[in-house]
């Protein structure tokens with residue numbers, strides 16, 4: 021027997037891993053990705069500068085903000101990993117464990133915990149979820165009891181009254197609510213946009229009220245239920261939603277109560293109070309301070325941008341920054357917002373434009389190799405700019421919609437719950453792979469969540485923006501006063517919507 | 527780390543079991559194990575992480591080794607056989 025010296029690796033095992041990018045169709049040549057977990061998207065200027073350094077050295081100067089508030093780097097070589105992990109260890113960041121490469125229902129971990137990006141800042145916030153975020157994130161880092169679950173598990177926490185974390189797509193979401201004079205959480209469970217059984221599901225409201233001091237135990241008991249009772253028969257049956265589908269809500273809640281040793285109070289009030297997000301510049305609950313939400317359509321962010329934004333967070337704020345679940349970046353605690361806007365303009369960042377700049381996302385399809393060009397992020401950007409050029413921005417804002425683009429039907433970018441969702445498919449034609457998209461309409465989340473309906477299929481990418489423009493001009497012409505695009509789409513038949521997509525108004 | 531020892535399984539033939547390890551560890555362990563063996567020794571790597579089944583042969587070939595043999599042992603397990611150069 022030869023003993024290998026692996027002390028340098030042992031430090032990182034269980035806390036750090038790389039994902040694999042190199043798929044036969046991936047044109048980028050990136051072998052691996054590094055998904056840096058940033059719990060709740062909380063990062064400070066010096067940490068962001070260090071991530072920018074990593075990006076410059078290992079990732080061709082380019083990174084992306086994911087829709088779970090991580091920062092993802094590509095072009096990572098396995099042989100550089102230990103050096104990168106050391107830097108991350110000093111920064112206090114870890115990675116997803118990327119166990120989904122294994123063929124069986126194994127090695128699932130708790131993913132980056134998503135939290136309202138303006139926790140502690142929002143004016144009408146019910147509850148600041150960051151202490152629960154921190155307690156849970158610390159608990160799961162390197163915790164061997166939660167690294168071999170049937171599959172991954174996703175938490176979200178929000179206390180601002182909006183569904184800014186897309187709570188309905190998570191396995192377990194804590195949503196702050198008020199019950200009489202008490203503020204605590206209600207729970208949504210079993211959400212998932214992926215195709216695994218029983219198919220895409222919006223998280224179910226549980227109708228329970230959890231006191232803040234019980235939230236940690238409820239979270240751990242729920243993930244233990246997933247770990248201990250989730251199916252390991254196959255990957256397709258291994259997400260928490262399948263267990264819930266088989267058990268039903270009643271059995272889940274009684275098991276949860278048994279595990280936490282407490283009867284959970286009932287809650288029958290509203291889950292979300294408001295629709296919308298945290299776009300542009302908003303006054304904070306701290307008098308005289310603002311947060312400035314910097315749009316990064318598709319989540320692309322370069323090394324230079326990271327450094328500039330870190331510098332601006334130091335100059336105008338207190339050095340804190342927040343990544344949002346809509347792939348943007350917030351500079352909080354700003355007093356001199358107009359000066360900050362001027363400086364942002366100097367580095368080519370504008371806070372003007374329609375809300376679509378904050379509300380449109382694209383998946384990392386260029387790296388996972390399931391699509392050809394143009395890729396999801398480029399498509400979302402192109403459509404937003406096209407609509408802004410052809411339709412008045414105020415009208416676009418009033419329509420209240422988002423555009424989410426996923427390169428394939430895995431729905432990584434939650435296209436099923438966007439008012440306009442695009443899902444790609446590849447088809448071989450005369451020996452050449454051609455990229456098409458389906459158009460889904462009428463999804464949404466917030467006060468009235470819904471899944472979109474598939475209206476069109478096999479649409480070439482260059483037609484998408486024109487068809488969406490056509491839909492919108494029909495909507496502006498035919499809508500009832502104050503009817504949102506989602507309401508308009510959901511009252512229309514598929515036949516009507518096809519027509520609207522394929523003919524300009526009139 | 528469990529499974530970090532190289533077992534001798536025959537004359538000049540060794541085995542490294544990296545089951546349960548995610549990227550990049552199977553690849554890093556394989557490269558390190560090869561450095562610890564003598565010229566012409568053979569190493570059998572047993573692994574269950576499909577991404578590494580693709581990555582390890584690429585990493586080995588990039589370093590001038592002969593194309594390794596990749597065998598499927600069962601539904602979720604593979605064996606990669608590589609020989610150290612002279």
Ligand code: SF4
Pocket residue numbers: 383384385388389390391396426427428429430431432433
């Ligand atoms: S949706 Fe499809 S193309 Fe996009 S990242 Fe997920 S798997 Fe890749």
